[in-house]
Amino acid sequence: MDIRVEESAALPPADGSSAENVVEHQIKWGRLTAMMDEVDTILLRTAFSTIVSESRDYAVVLLDEKARSIAQSQICVPAFTCSLPTATRSMLEVFPRETLKEGDVLITNDPWLCHGHLPDFYIVMPVFHEGKIVAFIATAAHISDIGGRLDELNARDLYEEGLRIPPSKLYEGGKPNDQLIRMIEANVRFPRLVLGDVGAIIGAAKVGAERYVELVKEYGLPAMSAAADFILARSEAAMRAAISCIPDGDYEGFAQCDGVTSVTEIRLKISVRDDSMFLDYTGSSPQKSDAAVNVVKNVTHAHSLLALKCSLCPDLPNNEGLFSPIKTFAPEGSILNARFPAAVRARSRTSFHTHTAIYDALSKVTPGAVQATSGSFWSLRFLCNDDDGHPFIVHVLPNGGQGASRGLDGHSTTAFPGCSMVTPAEIIETNGPVLIKERAFRQDSGGAGQFRGGLGQTIRVTPAGDLPVRITIRPDRTRFPADGLLGGKPGGLGELLLDGASIEPDPFTLMPGQDFTLNLPGGGGFGDPRERDSDQVAQDLKLGLISPDAARDVYGHATEQ
């Protein structure tokens, strides 16, 4: 049985429309979200790679005829939804809308136009009604390979990282662009998975286009445009109202993260003025030429907005209206606004840490609406062949622990800001050549605090058969832990061990009999651990989430034994 919530919303007649009109707009809005849920489901159910079908690393957004984002499904990668509209507008500069025909599909993976690294394919289908473009279905999906180096961290420039597709037509008038498709096929390691996912994206987008045309037929284009204006205006007003609740002022935040070759620092000043906000990352580390952790400004902006939306107005549907009151800035050439052709493959090693600085800054003024830092997700890939000898990859995105908030312990093995689903061991073992020996909570990895950070996890892997297995791994927080807030302690550090000894995260070959251990980081705690309710400490101790030593030394808990 499938159950979902449909909470609808209406506006008081403050924006010129009558209350009755508002209810009508509200109804169209609800239908748009329902339509995007359907598109999302189709893509999930028909995709080929584990990164899309199990890990859900994708998003589909409906853009109106002006390429403004209007609606998205209820579960999707939030940061993608921020960069899809701008990427679409960039593609339309290359292929002006008046030159597009029904059946055209555009594609690019340019990190500076899209989402900061080459594996993210951005695919846009214009929706036609009576010969005119009335909307766009825009999809972002992390595909399973894009060629280039096997490792994720060490590229020195973009050219080492694989195939770059400038804005191009993937389909023209309903016909596939065979030359481009053959070019992709020849340059990726797992063409069946990549092209299978592309097929699923286009299939789902077609359904979205049909559904939107049905709505346009039912309501007429002017009514749909009015609904779009309404949605955007409503969202912007709500975001402005939320910002207004924060006292005007400048609030500073700071974060440190593993930078592979050298530490990365993020420095931030949030300036709140009336109902708008300015985020200035001046002072952050410069871009790197020896590690693929540089971030393009689209991604910096997207992650900043995501952290702010979660803190300020989590209940509002996500769309571009929310974004207009917020500006972000990072100096060109800095790690958060890297110049082409910087290496960017593992940009999440930096971008996923912006929320630490943002919540650090906001904790000084709205401590009840922030979360301590989470132990990030990691990326783990097993390269193999299927039983026909075709190259195959199993992609696993396990999570560290979530940071704690005022009033709430962080969830274990649930990371913010990502939203990835872990691939089950039985699926990994059925598809790939490895054996998962353990998946377990890591005792004491949750940052201590009045509210405890979520626990990270231990994953132990060994080859299933007599053959060696090639592995690539992208860990995080192995040098700098997830910070606590307001007296909370940091979460446990991440670790990589081969037969018990620490190793560096380069791609490597796991030999039969070897034991590879991933210890994922825990989330930060919130508030002073000595303030933690003693019953809760006792409970954590009973469940083995903390050790007797930690209970005594960190929480000051007197144990009976």
Added chain:
Amino acid sequence: MNLIPESMWNTKMTRKLRLGFDIGGTFTDFVIADEQSGEMFLEKCLTTPDDPSRGVRNGFNLLFERLEIDGSDLDVAIHATTLITNALIERRGVKTALVTTQGFRDILEMGSEVRYDLYDLFMEKPAPLIPRDLRFEVGERLKSDGSVITPLSESEIVSLCAHLKEIDVKSVAIAFIHAFRNPAHERRAAEIMKREMPDVVICMSSSVAPEIREFERTSTTSANAYAMPITKEYLDVVTDTLKTAKYGKDLYMMLSSGGVSDAGVAKEFPIRMLESGPAAGVLAAIFYAKQLGIPSLVTFDMGGTTAKVGVVKNYEAAKSNIFEFGRVARFKKGSGIPVKIPMIELIEIGAGGGSIAGVDQLGLLKVGPHSASAQPGPACYGLGGDLPTVTDSNLVLGNLNPGYFLGGSMKLDLNAARDALKTSVADPLGLSVEAAAAGVFDVVNQSMLSAMKVHITERGEDPRKFYLFAFGGAGPAHAYELARALHMKGVIIPNGAGAASAMGLVTSGVSFDFARSLVTQLNRTPWSEIEHLYEEMAEEGLKILDGIGIERGSPEISIAYQMDLRHKGQGHEVTVTIPAELIREGAPDRISELFYDVHEKKFGHAHRHLPVQLITCRMTVGAGMPNLQLMKVPSSGTDFSQAQKGSRDVYFTELRKYVNTPVYDRYLLAPEMAFPGPAIIEERECTVVVGPSGNVRIDEYGSIFIDL
């Protein structure tokens, strides 16, 4: 309440009586059907959750008295209940332990790791049914092909048993990695445990949910183990109650899949009974569909708290194989505990007559998902509720008659409804009370419409081809507007719509579903391996049927085959119904073609060049449907105007105004009558609202058709 006039009830007729009773959250519904005459008798009593047998006895007494019978006159008794679901949600199960493969005891709590709400920093997750200190690991390991890597450590099991006895565990779930592929280790572990702890309930993942994906399988097995002892206790009480009422035969249970099985099977697989009441509603719709000769319907069951929508195609309900119970964030997908069980697929929306309307801090009108339930109830009930609900709005809009709620046995307070709407909705939004009520009606309908549209289209169906089959206390008041917005053919409201779901109990046959995962490329597997799995499942099914007196080889036994298939390398699978001859003949190529067709119909494309991979084999073993025919209602020979009992002003969304509308008495409507909307038709348990674009006709069984 009789479905036919009392005068037509002939007590001298030969009777073969089927009793159905469905314990819901607020009401327990009863129906007795006479298989010979097709007559049906309904009763409704308040549920008594502290001791459910009391409510059951009340209903029996009323119904038996009216029919001048006792339990010994009954041919069969079939039961559905929400009490098992409630016990799970309220965590009233026994102390249960989980035993897993070394290294995997935390799987149950880690879940999928996904955040079901992208933006909520304060998102809650459901606590695991079995806490970490009751989860244990033992040495054993299988490979993905089922072969043994590490043999089961029997000594570890023995010493674990000693510990489990010491801490007084009452029930144990065993869930080993890849046990769906090879159950040997689980079976051996269970055997030892039964020997060491004969009083403890043992439950294996390889028998509860032998399907791939360890979290869902472990979760299902844990929930089953947790619920087994209380279910047994509960069913023993119900059986005793029936015995006291002189019914000495077996008790049968409705399952989530829409099948019926005997109470013994239900005791072993209690999670197969979750949501059995709503499933029965869909079965009632199928029964009517067959009688009326309409193969496909959308069912719409709206009660006090939620609305349930299902799709019936060719007299069959859509089914799914996973369900989530106990959602901590009300209706949010992912916020509950998943169980892999065969279910009649329904979408449940937090929209019912009791759904509360209000304006949130952002100035947005919201309806639901919270419900005023029976206590304190909608404002107009006058039972202490002061928040406006959907029912209050319906009253203000003229959809309901304040003097004829439950046939007039309950008076509704219009002024209380208006006051509540004014304070909580109209004033904050700057609307009139009437406009606020219309807004609430529109918003709640919109919630249902969005969900319905996704649900129908996800099944690859077009709502325009269907009638909406409406029942439940609030369904007939909202159905017209939903059908109109979806451009459906119209609405059908059966006789006795207010308690129609209980009828599903007496109209369905015995059946049970089985599943076995086998991940393999379809055209490369020796067919005998697949056949063997099906034979195993058939054997289990026939054993169950045998246990309830249906012998092997009996012509009424039916077996249906399904497979979960996908393109090789694809992430998710699609369940495809396979004709029996393709299984017999071993025709993987034709099965592949079937899969491509289904995939294309469902998702708009298929990759016909890719081989097809089998994930799970499924089977339903059943035995004949009861031979029940609806009774025809004679025409009255009078004009429809004779049935009009008054008129009142009613608000219609499509006109955006109130219109003076005739009000009809359902019990005076008879076949062959037809009249145009707008109209209101009142019956005891519900009110039918017909808008201005609808045309009403009454069919030979007394069903109301609203054609659009």
